[in-house]
Amino acid sequence: MDVFIQLVVSGIALGMIYALIAFGYQLTFATSGTLNFGQGEALMLGALVGLTLVGHMSYWLMLPLVLVFGALQGVVVERVGVRPAIKTKSEFGWIMTTISLAIIFKNVAENIWGHDDIPFPSPLPTEPLQFFGIRVLPMEIMVVVGALAIMLAVEIFNRKSIYGKAVVATSNDRDAAGLMGINTSMVITFSYALSSMTAAFAGVLVAPLTLTGATMGVSLGLKAFAVAIIGGLNSGLGVIVGGLILGIAETTTGYYLSTGYKDVPGLVLLLLVLSIKPAGIFGKSVIKKV
Amino acid sequence: MSLKIKSIVAVLALATSCTAFAADVIKIGVSGPYTGGSSPMGVSMRDGVRLAAEEINAKGGILGHKIQLVERDDQADNQRGVQVAQELINKERVVATLGYINTGVALASQRFYEEAKIPVINNVATGTAITHQFLPPEYPDNYIFRTSANDVIQSAMIVREAVEGRKFTKLAILADSTNYGQLGREDLEKALAARNLKPVAEEKFNIKDVDMTAQLLRAKGAGAQAILTYGIGPELAQIANGMEKLGWKVPMIGSWTLSMGNFIDNAGKNGEGARMPQTFIQEPNTPKRKAFIEAYQKAYKIERIPSPVSAAQGYDSMYLLAAAIKQAASTDGVKVRQALENLNAPVEGVITTYVHPYTHDDHEAITMNMVVMGEVKNGRVVYAYDSDKGQAVREKAKAKK
Numbered sequence: 001m002d003v004f005i006q007l008v009v010s011g012i013a014l015g016m017i018y019a020l021i022a023f024g025y026q027l028t029f030a031t032s033g034t035l036n037f038g039q040g041e042a043l044m045l046g047a048l049v050g051l052t053l054v055g056h057m058s059y060w061l062m063l064p065l066v067l068v069f070g071a072l073q074g075v076v077v078e079r080v081g082v083r084p085a086i087k088t089k090s091e092f093g094w095i096m097t098t099i100s101l102a103i104i105f106k107n108v109a110e111n112i113w114g115h116d117d118i119p120f121p122s123p124l125p126t127e128p129l130q131f132f133g134i135r136v137l138p139m140e141i142m143v144v145v146g147a148l149a150i151m152l153a154v155e156i157f158n159r160k161s162i163y164g165k166a167v168v169a170t171s172n173d174r175d176a177a178g179l180m181g182i183n184t185s186m187v188i189t190f191s192y193a194l195s196s197m198t199a200a201f202a203g204v205l206v207a208p209l210t211l212t213g214a215t216m217g218v219s220l221g222l223k224a225f226a227v228a229i230i231g232g233l234n235s236g237l238g239v240i241v242g243g244l245i246l247g248i249a250e251t252t253t254g255y256y257l258s259t260g261y262k263d264v265p266g267l268v269l270l271l272l273v274l275s276i277k278p279a280g281i282f283g284k285s286v287i288k289k290v
Numbered sequence: 291m292s293l294k295i296k297s298i299v300a301v302l303a304l305a306t307s308c309t310a311f312a313a314d315v316i317k318i319g320v321s322g323p324y325t326g327g328s329s330p331m332g333v334s335m336r337d338g339v340r341l342a343a344e345e346i347n348a349k350g351g352i353l354g355h356k357i358q359l360v361e362r363d364d365q366a367d368n369q370r371g372v373q374v375a376q377e378l379i380n381k382e383r384v385v386a387t388l389g390y391i392n393t394g395v396a397l398a399s400q401r402f403y404e405e406a407k408i409p410v411i412n413n414v415a416t417g418t419a420i421t422h423q424f425l426p427p428e429y430p431d432n433y434i435f436r437t438s439a440n441d442v443i444q445s446a447m448i449v450r451e452a453v454e455g456r457k458f459t460k461l462a463i464l465a466d467s468t469n470y471g472q473l474g475r476e477d478l479e480k481a482l483a484a485r486n487l488k489p490v491a492e493e494k495f496n497i498k499d500v501d502m503t504a505q506l507l508r509a510k511g512a513g514a515q516a517i518l519t520y521g522i523g524p525e526l527a528q529i530a531n532g533m534e535k536l537g538w539k540v541p542m543i544g545s546w547t548l549s550m551g552n553f554i555d556n557a558g559k560n561g562e563g564a565r566m567p568q569t570f571i572q573e574p575n576t577p578k579r580k581a582f583i584e585a586y587q588k589a590y591k592i593e594r595i596p597s598p599v600s601a602a603q604g605y606d607s608m609y610l611l612a613a614a615i616k617q618a619a620s621t622d623g624v625k626v627r628q629a630l631e632n633l634n635a636p637v638e639g640v641i642t643t644y645v646h647p648y649t650h651d652d653h654e655a656i657t658m659n660m661v662v663m664g665e666v667k668n669g670r671v672v673y674a675y676d677s678d679k680g681q682a683v684r685e686k687a688k689a690k691k
Contacts, residue, residue: 003511007504007507010504014501017500116329117523118552118555119555119556119558128534128536130537135536210500211500211524211527211552218498219496219498250501250504251501251503253504254503254504255504255508258494259494259505260467262504
C-alpha cells in the first residue's frame with residue numbers, strides 16, 4: 001500500500017508539471033483557435049533565463065522577472081508566428097511557424113547556454129519530507145501548489161476583471177466580441193503572453209527537479225500536448241485531471257507492469273479519447289460552421 | 291575565341307592546383323555528438339583528437355603532410371551518423387575516421403566505411419558488436435578498430451566489483467532504452483550468469499525521463515543490494531537523485547559513463563561513491579599523463595576534463611592512426627588497415643604504450659587488465675583502489691588461444 005501511495009504522490013507531482021504546460025496550450029486555443037507548439041521551448045527558455053538570473057539574485061526575486069520574460073517571449077511568438085497566419089485566415093500556417101520558432105529558440109539556447117544539462121540550485125531544502133512513510137521533496141509540493149496557484153490566478157483574472165472578461169468574450173465568439181468593440185487581436189496577443197508566461201513559470205518550478213538544458217522542453221511539451229488532448233482543449237479542469245491521469249498512469253504502470261511500457265498507457269488513453277470523445281474528457285464538442 | 295581557350299586553361303590550372311593543394315593535407319574525419327546528453331564525451335573526445343593532431347602537426351605532420359581534421363556532429367542520432375559517414379567518405383574523402391561515442395550510431399554508420407575500405411577507430415563507443423560487425427568469411431577484412439574498453443570488459447568488471455568487491459548477490463539492472471543501454475544490459479546478464487546469478491530486477495528508462503520512482507521502487511521491492519547501471523549522465527543523475535528522494539540508498543556501480551561530468555554535476559552529493567570501470571583517470575601518475583592533462587587544461591582552459599576517458603582514448607586513437615599512416619607510407623585505406631594490424635614500433639599513448647595493439651583478427655586495443663575501477667569522490671573521479679595507482683601503465687594481455 002505504501003508503495004502505491006508513493007507512486008501516486010510521484011505521479012501527481014509529475015502530472016501537475018504536464019498540467020501546467022497543457023494549461024498554456026489551452027489559453028491560446030481558447031482565444032484564437034491556435035496553439036503554440038513551442039510551449040516546451042517556452043518552458044526551457046524560462047528555466048534557462050531563471051538559471052542565469054539566479055546567479056545574481058534570490059530565487060524568489062527571480063520569479064517575477066522570469067514571468068515578465070515569458071510574457072514578452074509569448075508576444076514575440078504571437079506577433080511573428082501566429083498573427084500573420086490568422087490575418088490570412090490560414091488554417092495551418094501557425095503550426096509550421098510555431099514549430100519553426102521553437103526550433104530557433106532551441107538553437108539560440110544551445111548557443112547561449114551550451115549543449116549540456118546543468119543543475120538548477122533548489123530554493124528549498126533537497127531533503128525529502130516524510131508523511132507516514134511516504135517521501136516527498138519540498139520542491140514537488142511547490143510544483144503542485146505553484147501550478148494550482150497560477151492556474152487559479154489566471155481563472156480569477158478571467159472571471160473578475162474587465163480585461164479578463166474581454167478574454168472570455170473573445171473565446172466564446174471572436175467575431176461577436178470584435179463587433180462589441182473588443183480589440184480581439186490584442187486579446188489574442190495577451191493570451192499568448194499569458195500562455196508563455198505560465199510555461200516559463202513551469203520551467204523555473206520544475207528545473208530544480210529535472211535537469212536544465214536546451215532540450216529539456218521537447219518531451220515535456222509533447223506529453224503536455226497529450227494531456228491537453230485527453231483533458232480537452234477548452235476545459236481548465238480537464239488539463240488538471242488529464243495531467244494527473246497521465247502522471248499517475250506513468251508511475252504506476254512503470255511499477256506494476258514494466259518500466260519498459262510506462263509511456264504506453266498514456267498514449268493508449270490518448271487514442272481512446274480521440275476515438276470516443278474527440279473533444280477530450282471534459283471538452284465541449286463544438287460544431288464548426290463552414 | 292583565344293580568350294575562351296585561355297580562360298579554360300586558367301580554370302583547369304586552378305582546378306589541378308586545388309587538388310594538388312588538397313593532397314598536401316591528410317584529411318581525417320571526426321564523428322561524435324557535440325550536442326545533447328552525450329556531448330561531454332563527444333566534446334572531450336574531439337578535444338583529445340585535436341590536441342594530438344596539433345602536436346603531430348607541430349612536429350611536421352605525417353610524412354611531411356599536415357593533418358586536417360574534418361569534425362562533424364552526429365548528434366548521437368543514428369540517421370545523422372549515416373549522413374555524416376557518407377559526407378566524410380564521398381565528399382571529404384577522408385583517409386580514416388576517428389570517433390563514435392554512441393554504439394547505435396557506430397553500428398548504423400560503419401557499414402559505409404567497411405564498403406569504402408576506410409579504417410575507423412572507435413575511440414569511445416563500447417558496444418561489443420562494434421568490432422564484430424564485419425567478420426570473415428563474409429567480410430575478409432575488418433576495417434573497424436577500437437581504443438575503448440568494450441562492454442564485455444565493462445560488464446565483467448561491474449559484476450566483479452559488485453560480487454567480489456562488495457559481496458553482493460542481489461543486484462538490480464537499470465539500463466536506458468537505447469542500443470547502448472540494452473546491449474549493455476545483455477552483457478551484464480551474461481556476466482552475472484557466468485557467476486550463476488540472475489538480476490533481481492531489470493528496469494528500463496528513456497532518455498530525458500525525469501521521474502525514476504517506478505524503476506527504483508521495483509528494484510527496492512526486489513531487495514536489491516546495489517544498482518548496476520547502463521545509461522548516460524543526465525538520466526544516471528536522475529537515478530541517484532531519485533534514490534535520495536525515496537530514502538533508499540544502495541551503491542551504484544555501472545558502466546564508465548558514471549564518470550561523465552553531467553552525472554557528477556547533476557547528481558551532486560547523491561552521486562558520491564558511484565563506481566565505474568575507467569581506462570584513464572585524471573591523475574598525473576605518469577609523465578605522459580601529466581603532460582597530457584596539463585596540455586588539455588591549457589588548451590581548453592578548464593580544470594576538470596568533462597570526460598577524461600573520452601579525451602584520453604581520443605588522443606591515443608589519433609596517435610595510433612598517425613603511426614599506421616606513417617608505417618604504411620600511404621593514405622590508402624587498405625594499406626593503413628594493414629599497418630594498424632601490424633604496428634611495428636610501440637606507440638606511446640596516455641592510457642598505455644601500445645605494443646602491437648591490433649592483429650588481423652583482434653581489433654581491440656584495450657584488455658581487462660588495463661582498466662581500473664574509478665569512484666566519484668568530492669565531485670571528481672578518483673581511483674577506487676589505491677593499489678591501482680602505482681602500476682599505472684599496463685601492457686595488453688596476451689590473447690587466450
